[in-house]
Amino acid sequence: MKQIRYDQPKLIQHDNGKVELAEDWTVDYGNYRFTVPQGFVSDGNSVPNLWLRVAGLLCILVAQFCFCWMFWVGLVLLWGSSLITKYGRNTLAGIVHDALYRTHKVKKIISGVEFKAGLTRKQADQIRLDICLKCKVYWYQAYLSYFALRLFGWWAWNGARRRDAK
Numbered sequence: 001m002k003q004i005r006y007d008q009p010k011l012i013q014h015d016n017g018k019v020e021l022a023e024d025w026t027v028d029y030g031n032y033r034f035t036v037p038q039g040f041v042s043d044g045n046s047v048p049n050l051w052l053r054v055a056g057l058l059c060i061l062v063a064q065f066c067f068c069w070m071f072w073v074g075l076v077l078l079w080g081s082s083l084i085t086k087y088g089r090n091t092l093a094g095i096v097h098d099a100l101y102r103t104h105k106v107k108k109i110i111s112g113v114e115f116k117a118g119l120t121r122k123q124a125d126q127i128r129l130d131i132c133l134k135c136k137v138y139w140y141q142a143y144l145s146y147f148a149l150r151l152f153g154w155w156a157w158n159g160a161r162r163r164d165a166k
Helices: 049-063 069-080 091-103 121-134 139-152 154-165
Strands: 004-006 011-013 019-021 025-029 032-036 105-110 113-118
Touching: 004 121, 019 091, 025 121, 032 091, 049 069, 091 121, 121 139, 121 154
Parallel strands: none
Antiparallel strands: 004 025, 011 019, 025 032, 032 105, 105 113
């Protein structure tokens, strides 16, 4: 895990369940730096429980006909959909992840000089996992949400790219 440094952000809780940053929030992650701007609104951790449950049921159904390992994947998805919370120890990781998925960019620091750099979805997901672990999110919740992002995060990642292209 890379070295992670940040100050506690000042958050405004909205009635609709979203949080907003009251001021800019800078996070240093290894040789990357990113600033989430004041006014950024996040839904915390987008937990698509319905999709996880549907995927779990589909895996169990498919396992009846061909792949026995799909049964276990289905059980993990069904069980895991109730373990990933929207807010809690993982809130800061969710805010950072939302910002990274929207911008696809960070600043890379080489010899004290900052450069703009692109970011892959895998890197964004890894940063979220590492921040979860730093915030003492239970390891099984951190890894379950990481694997769910690796499986289904392409939808949000590509959606942000489509919005940027317009």
